[in-house]
Amino acid sequence: MNRTFEMKRMNNMKLLMKIGAFLFTAFFSINALAQDNGPVKTYKLKTIPFALKSYNDPQKVEMKGDSVIKIIANGETNLFNNPDSWSNVQNAPMLLFHPDSSNFVFSAKVSGTLKQVYDVAALVVYQDKDLWAKLCYENSAESKATVVSVVTRKYSDDCNSMTVSGGFVYLALAKRGNEYSFHCSKDNKNWELIRHFRLDTADDKLMIGFAVHAYMKNSFSAEFSEIKYSRVSTNNMRYLR
Numbered sequence: 001m002n003r004t005f006e007m008k009r010m011n012n013m014k015l016l017m018k019i020g021a022f023l024f025t026a027f028f029s030i031n032a033l034a035q036d037n038g039p040v041k042t043y044k045l046k047t048i049p050f051a052l053k054s055y056n057d058p059q060k061v062e063m064k065g066d067s068v069i070k071i072i073a074n075g076e077t078n079l080f081n082n083p084d085s086w087s088n089v090q091n092a093p094m095l096l097f098h099p100d101s102s103n104f105v106f107s108a109k110v111s112g113t114l115k116q117v118y119d120v121a122a123l124v125v126y127q128d129k130d131l132w133a134k135l136c137y138e139n140s141a142e143s144k145a146t147v148v149s150v151v152t153r154k155y156s157d158d159c160n161s162m163t164v165s166g167g168f169v170y171l172a173l174a175k176r177g178n179e180y181s182f183h184c185s186k187d188n189k190n191w192e193l194i195r196h197f198r199l200d201t202a203d204d205k206l207m208i209g210f211a212v213h214a215y216m217k218n219s220f221s222a223e224f225s226e227i228k229y230s231r232v233s234t235n236n237m238r239y240l241r
Helices: 002-030
Strands: 042-045 048-055 060-064 068-073 079-081 088-090 094-097 103-112 119-128 131-139 145-153 159-163 168-176 179-185 191-198 207-214 220-230
Touching: 042 060, 048 220, 068 207, 079 119, 079 145, 094 119, 103 119, 103 131, 103 207, 119 168, 119 220, 131 168, 131 179, 131 191, 145 168, 145 191, 159 191, 207 220
Parallel strands: none
Antiparallel strands: 042 048, 048 094, 060 068, 068 220, 079 088, 094 207, 103 168, 103 220, 119 131, 119 207, 131 145, 145 159, 168 179, 179 191
C-alpha cells in the first residue's frame, strides 16, 4: 500500500514539473522583446526619410502609393505590460524606424473599422520591452472609439481620454530631448493635448512608427495616411500648431 502511494506521489510530482516547465516556457515566450523576432521586411514611404522595419509578423502590409500604409494584425495580439506583472504581451505587429533627431513631431491620420473590444491602431515610441509608449485609436471596453495613451516604464499604465467618431482620428507625438507629448485632432488643424510626460530614452536605441493589434480572436486592419515627420519639435510641448 505504501509503495503504491509513493509511486502515485512521484508520478504527480513529475506531472507538476512538466506543467511548471510548460508555463515557464510560455511565460517567457509571451514576454519576448519585439526585436527578438528580427525585422521581417523593410518598407519605404515618401514622407519618412528612413526605412520602416516590420516586427512581430504582420498578417499583411499594403502600401498604397508612396504615402499610405495599411497593416493587418492577427487576432490575439497586444502591446501591454500589465501592472499586475503577470502578463506582458508584446506580439503586436509594428513598423518602426530610427529617427535622426532628438527633437521631432510625428503624426498621421489613423483609420480603421473598430469591431472587437481592444482593436487598436497606434503611433509608437519604442526603445525596448520595458521602455515605450503608444497613442492609440482604440475600441474601448465600452465598445466606443476612444483615444487611449499608454506609457511603459517596466509596467504599463492605461489612460482613456476622449471618444471620437467618423472612423478615424489624427494622432501626433512630439519629442524634445526626453520630454514627450501626445496630441489628437479631428481635422488635422486643431490639436488637443492627451499626454505630457518624460521618458528616458536613448537616441541611438529609440524607434518610432506604427502598431496594430487585435486582442480578441479575429484580425484587425488599420490604415495610416497623411503621415508627417518633422525634425523640428514644438516650442511648447503642451501645444501643437
